[in-house]
Amino acid sequence: MFESLVKQDIAFFDGTMTGQLTSRMTNDVAAVVQPVRQIMNTFLTSILRLVGGLFMCLFTSWKLTVLAATMIGPVVYLTGVYARWSKQVNMSIRVSMADANAVSTEALRNIRTVRSFGADLLEVTAFRQHMDTALKNGMKDSYASAGVTAITQYVDFAATILILWYGGYAVLGYGQTDLQIGNLITFNLYWNMLNDTATTNLNGMLNTLVKAASAAQRVFEIIDLEPDIPADQGEKGMDEGPCSISFQEVKFFYPMRPDAMVLNGLSFTVGAGQTVAMVGKSGAGKSTLVGLMLRFYDPKGGDVLLNGCPLTEYNLRLYRKKVGVVSQDTQVFCRSILDNLTYGLEGGDVPSMEEIEKAAEAASANDFIQQLDEKYNSMIGEGGTRLSGGQRQRVAIARALLRRPKLLLLDEATSALDAENEGKVQKALDDLVHSVHGNCSVVLIAHRLSTVIGG
Numbered sequence: 001m002f003e004s005l006v007k008q009d010i011a012f013f014d015g016t017m018t019g020q021l022t023s024r025m026t027n028d029v030a031a032v033v034q035p036v037r038q039i040m041n042t043f044l045t046s047i048l049r050l051v052g053g054l055f056m057c058l059f060t061s062w063k064l065t066v067l068a069a070t071m072i073g074p075v076v077y078l079t080g081v082y083a084r085w086s087k088q089v090n091m092s093i094r095v096s097m098a099d100a101n102a103v104s105t106e107a108l109r110n111i112r113t114v115r116s117f118g119a120d121l122l123e124v125t126a127f128r129q130h131m132d133t134a135l136k137n138g139m140k141d142s143y144a145s146a147g148v149t150a151i152t153q154y155v156d157f158a159a160t161i162l163i164l165w166y167g168g169y170a171v172l173g174y175g176q177t178d179l180q181i182g183n184l185i186t187f188n189l190y191w192n193m194l195n196d197t198a199t200t201n202l203n204g205m206l207n208t209l210v211k212a213a214s215a216a217q218r219v220f221e222i223i224d225l226e227p228d229i230p231a232d233q234g235e236k237g238m239d240e241g242p243c244s245i246s247f248q249e250v251k252f253f254y255p256m257r258p259d260a261m262v263l264n265g266l267s268f269t270v271g272a273g274q275t276v277a278m279v280g281k282s283g284a285g286k287s288t289l290v291g292l293m294l295r296f297y298d299p300k301g302g303d304v305l306l307n308g309c310p311l312t313e314y315n316l317r318l319y320r321k322k323v324g325v326v327s328q329d330t331q332v333f334c335r336s337i338l339d340n341l342t343y344g345l346e347g348g349d350v351p352s353m354e355e356i357e358k359a360a361e362a363a364s365a366n367d368f369i370q371q372l373d374e375k376y377n378s379m380i381g382e383g384g385t386r387l388s389g390g391q392r393q394r395v396a397i398a399r400a401l402l403r404r405p406k407l408l409l410l411d412e413a414t415s416a417l418d419a420e421n422e423g424k425v426q427k428a429l430d431d432l433v434h435s436v437h438g439n440c441s442v443v444l445i446a447h448r449l450s451t452v453i454g455g
């Protein structure tokens with residue numbers, strides 16, 4: 001399921017919350033897998049008892065078997081109705097639990113904001129509301145299950161009465177049958193065994209299966225989902241040297257906001273090895289350009305061309321390996337600095353320690369890394385919380401450099417920093433742009449002209 005999730009389009013993640021997805025990956029998958037062992041254990045035994053019991057009942061008295069079996073119809077019908085209803089209820093329980101998980105995941109991820117806004121109780125209330133809905137539906141399902149079990153037992157009881165009534169009648173010589181008292185007792189024993197198995201084991205199994213089915217539906221919804229932009233679809237590999245990228249009459253709106261046109265017929269070209277700055281006010285669509293250049297989204301009109309060929313023809317995995325990105329909200333991993341610097345590099349692309357230190361030096365990151373207790377092996381915490389914003393950005397710059405990029409996308413890399421850090425990161429960026437000059441095309445995005453002219 002994780003494999004299917006990580007290959008989904010970025011647009012898919014725009015419309016979902018992380019907590020909802022982790023809930024599907026943990027709670028729902030567990031609910032699908034858990035019953036398997038139980039069912040494997042009891043299913044075979046139950047079927048053997050059922051078939052054996054039925055055979056013995058028929059053998060002892062087929063008339064009594066047919067009579068008693070008339071009572072099974074309503075039970076099967078009722079159980080079927082309950083199973084369908086319960087599947088829906090269990091689906092909504094899973095949705096509520098996923099929503100609660102989304103609230104808790106988001107609150108814990110933003111715990112500093114939650115705490116500083118004094119919003120702890122609001123988050124707890126939102127979490128509780130979802131859990132209360134799950135609990136209410138869970139109670140409803142339990143009452144209905146108890147009701148169905150009670151009705152089944154009454155019907156079972158009625159079947160026994162019917163057997164004893166008709167059997168007793170026959171044994172006493174009324175009617176046209178030659179049933180012996182011994183046969184009646186034997187039949188009753190077999191029927192009880194058959195019923196016990198059906199009501200206790202198979203009913204329990206049905207309940208478990210219904211819950212598993214609702215979870216399985218949610219799991220398979222994700223597994224069966226195919227991305228519109230698969231990473232391995234394109235055939236074309238990367239050419240040698242820096243690449244040119246051009247937008248031709250590109251029109252774009254986000255799938256989550258189809259009414260808001262972000263780009264309306266935009267055309268420009270970044271030549272191979274050129275450094276081009278894009279400046280525009282907040283919300284103008286600068287980061288959207290980066291998303292389109294990385295093919296997180298496809299344009300709704302026009303074309304994005306790489307070295308003159310549509311980006312859609314390229315193998316995205318190979319292409320993205322050759323793109324370096326430093327964005328305003330840098331994402332780093334809860335791993336060592338070294339692992340973060342070499343993130344995504346494998347095989348022949350893995351740089352030597354010497355290259356890593358050189359890249360960190362070029363990004364003005366080596367000095368602060370050397371001061372850490374475990375230097376390049378220091379862990380940086382979830383989201384890089386053990387580093388300052390400026391240090392995080394410099395790690396991101398070194399990381400971009402180590403990919404030996406052919407296209408470098410610098411998306412307002414200094415916008416979230418204070419003046420001192422901005423100066424340091426700006427210097428690191430300038431050095432980076434100069435060091436790759438001619439070997440790599442650079443798109444520099446800023447909302448102030450001074451940022452790019454200064455560089």
Ligand SMILES: Nc1ncnc2c1ncn2[C@@H]1O[C@H](COP(=O)(O)OP(=O)(O)OP(=O)(O)O)[C@@H](O)[C@H]1O
Pocket residue numbers: 014254255256257262280281282283284285286287288289447
């Ligand atoms: N994932 C998204 N889903 C829907 N709308 C989005 C999404 N990302 C951005 N937008 C909208 O698209 C428009 C352009 O956003 P974009 O982030 O490209 O602007 P920007 O120029 O980079 O802004 P800033 O300088 O503030 O970062 C904005 O109106 C924004 O609200």
